[in-house]
Amino acid sequence: MQFIDTHSHLDTHHFAGDFKEVLSRSRQAGVIAQILPGVFQSWWPNLLEVCRSEKDLHAAPGLHPLYLDHHSPHHLEELTLLAQSERIVAIGEIGLDYYHRNSPKQAQEDLFIAQLRIADVHGLPVLLHVRKAHDQVQAILRRKYFKHGGIVHAFSGSRQQAEHYLKLGFKIAFGGTITYDRATKIREVAKHLPLEAIVLETDAPDIPPAHHNGERNSPEYLPLVLDSLAALRPESKALIAEATTANAISVFGLDDLIVGT
Ligand SMILES: [Zn+2]
Known part of the structure; x- marks a missing residue:
């Protein structure tokens, strides 16, 4: 089986010591x-x-809503240049996080809208980071007529909110959270969404699956997310792997990846 991890922080210092080994x-x-x-x-x-x-x-590349202190307006100019010059597949991770109250809402919204505009101009999808702000994010996507879709990462909303994202052209990413029995609400959502709406992610080094609770998460554990999804849904593991991989390929335009051969 073949998988695509739609959200991994393998480039960060968490993997500095064994990047090659983890990738392998x-x-x-x-x-x-x-x-x-x-x-x-x-x-x-x-x-x-x-x-x-x-x-x-x-x-x-993108500017995360929780690190406003690290961002400055010239970073947006740099992102615009990157979107023109580099082979990047999306703008991410961007969005609104109202769970952590120390990040001012208006500044988050301005940053989100500015990055949506960059994605829009360059025809790129976006990776959304959204906590306690799904309705606000959806309102902005509608108001800005954002048409390039993308992925809602570490989705934690309701089934209805997930369905609204689907109508806006987004897919929903499931990761380590669904491997925990206690995550009943999100497991219900994962059970009922259409297969063409779903992609897989690890968010490594964060959100380790249940078997690795307390450890550094790694993209190599992505099959454990598939195992949990397959236990919740009627389709076979092979079919879920194939469909979620095809979904990720279509979001990011990775058509040169030949799957299944
Ligand atoms: Zn992340």
Whole structure:
């Protein structure tokens, strides 16, 4: 089986000591591509560098809503240039996080809208980070007529909110959270969404699956997310792997990835 990790932070210092080994084990586990989102500008050079040197790693630079102190207006100009010049597959991770109250809402919204505009101009999808703000994010996507879709990462909303994202052209990513029995609400959503709406992610090094609770998460554990999804849904593991991989390929335009051969 082949998988795509649609949200991995393999470029960060968490993997500095064993990057090559983790990448190699992930490939052996069937992870044929990883999407690496940005967090703040100072990490972009390394992010782009690892994606230039490893063909199965794909860059999605952006400015995360929780690190407003790290961002400045010239980072948006730099992102515009990157979107023109580099082979990037999305803008991410961007959005609104109203769970952490120390990040001012208006500044988050301005940053989100500015990055949506960059994605729009360059015809790129976006990787959304949204906590306690799904209705606000959806209102902005509608108001700005954002048409390029993308992925809602670490989805934690209701089934109805998920369905609204589908109508806006987005797919829903499930990761380590669904491997925990206690995550009943999100497991219900994962059970009922149409298969063409779903992609897989790890968010490594965060959100480790139940078998690795308390450890550093890794893209090599992506098959454990599939196991949990398959236990919840009627389709076979092979079919879910094939469909979620095809979904990720279509979001990021990775058509040169030949699946199943
Ligand atoms: Zn992330």
